[in-house]
Amino acid sequence: MIIEQWENIVMAKVRVHNFLVSLDGYAAGPEQSLENPFGVGGMVVGDWFVRTETFLRMQGQPGGSTGTDNDFAARWGTNVGAFIMGRNMFGPIRGEWPDESWQGWWGLEPPYHHPVFVLTHYQRPALPMQGGTTFHFTDEPIEAVLDQAFEAANGKDVQIGGGVHTVQQFLRAGLIDEMHLAIAPVLLGRGERLFDNLGDGPAGYQVTEWVGTPAAQHVVLTNYRS
């Protein structure tokens, strides 16, 4: 049993997928709101993604593109047992929760089907949804949240979602093993940059996959220290 646990710890990874970046480096447009969860203009950087078979299937719809864009999109959630996201990925509300009516962007049955840890300074009771997703709200340090997520994932990988500041926190701490980002041929002009607030950059990472399509340049960064 001890060996089995050790193997899980060694093998399980922390991964980021489908992180959308504009040509000028912005991960999301400014002025996030209920109408614009990716900020003004932010959705155009995900144009390749919303056309994939994977995305449409997540929405319960048929059709969509196959090929390279979809191959990258489909890694999202595969062999993932727990998810960590920033509060802005969970919803547009800031500060104290006015009540508990907001249940995330994803409807009654979110596409996670496993525990999701939402980083927030404002406590809320755990929120179980249909289909196996439970949102847990926590203001513990990211290392402690990651421990809980690994335990919840039970040997599978932990996926980290946005927003930018959440990913930057984990990158700074060197806790992400593998990160897929997709650069779109679009200029946003302003917003939040992925490669900011990292000191001298995402130390310890190198590019291990680099595949272009007409809609996006797919990049995988791997932490060679992990």
Added chain:
Amino acid sequence: MIIEQWENIVMAKVRVHNFLVSLDGYAAGPEQSLENPFGVGGMVVGDWFVRTETFLRMQGQPGGSTGTDNDFAARWGTNVGAFIMGRNMFGPIRGEWPDESWQGWWGLEPPYHHPVFVLTHYQRPALPMQGGTTFHFTDEPIEAVLDQAFEAANGKDVQIGGGVHTVQQFLRAGLIDEMHLAIAPVLLGRGERLFDNLGDGPAGYQVTEWVGTPAAQHVVLTNYRS
């Protein structure tokens, strides 16, 4: 004659080619010096370029790659009649010229073969080189330098070189018609960003070419107002 002049003015373009950018958006590494004209680490972002047939031919050497990377590289200088560059592209010296012994990075016969305008606050006499290149040193406003360059180009295009601040000046003024940049799968972590100091971004530009290779993502921005 008037009509001919007018046609030249309408047809001739301001172009940027082979502008090298890292994955995290840096155009050049920090600490430029004689040993490191692109700054520490900066040359790795041009790895695809130095392997092309075009680059080797510019150095008087045989061989080199053909294909997409070389196709983009070869646009450099084609149908160009004058060049404008910042002082840091001309050399590593800052402040007053100690003497006139520095003649640029390119040896006795630079690969321009036409007038080159060097933007600097420190005057120097024009410097004619072998093969048709003459360096002119000027501290006039960029619009005035561009007028002189168009006149010198005699109907051909004007090419703008680096560094970053020179390109940003022309981008801010909307004076660049067409800009090719090449993103390399490399993280620099620090340096000078192309897409900084542009207010809300390079207004009026859109992506008109987007071609990936294993070594670089080639992007052409076109000013749709021009």
